[in-house]
Amino acid sequence: MSSHSDEEFNEVIDEIYTWLDQQTFSRPRKNISRDFSNGVFMAEILKKYYPKLVDLHNYSHSNSLTKKIDNWCTLNRKVLSKIDLKISNDVINQLANSHDKTIETVLIKLRSKIIKDCNDERNLLYADSISNDTKTEVESVLDFDEVQNKMIPRSAFLKLRQELQDKNDIINSLNDKISHLESLIKLKDQRIADLSTQIITLDKQDI
Secondary structure (H helix, E strand, O other): OOOHHHHHHHHHHHHHHHHOOOOOOOOHHHHHHHOOEEEEOHHHHHHHHHHHHHHHHHHOOOOHHHHHHHHHHHHHHHHHHHOOOOOOOOHHHHOOOOOOOOOHHHHHHHHHHHHHHHHHHHHHHHHHHHHHHHHHHHHHHHOOOOOOOOOHHHHHHHHHHHHHHHHHHHHHHOOOHHHHHHHHHHHHHHHHHHHHHHHHHHEEEEE
């Protein structure tokens, strides 16, 4: 893997770590893969952004692999599937077993989804706050030909539109990084498989 790819990988992971530092958890974080392995920290994040979907009483800290998988399966069924972030059984097993970089990949997708949903909610609230006639007024401002006598000040509209564009840019950037990270992980897995094959071959030759 090139140093450039490593830098990109580390950059997006650093963004996730910074985001996690802004969250509140029931216990101190020590090692992200192990911290999230039982699904409780994920449930706590989801509770903040999707409170109606999460009942924290359904999830308890445990070192038992069976309980960890059960927590993740419950999260997957009751929450992740409802926000279009359903994960596979293979990913659940990787999460429960604290596989390196698996939780980071899931969190990248979650953060992108949260930003998108917050963006959509802002659009909805903004639309609901004005009448149909005013909506027409706002749409006409897009042409920039008629900016006087509007019910919504042009400066306010431009500011809001820029904010929405910035959020969309972030979402697009995160989606690109997700695709790139998935490719990097596949390359790593393939490299590990190749090395394992070479080791087995060398062992057979030594016999």
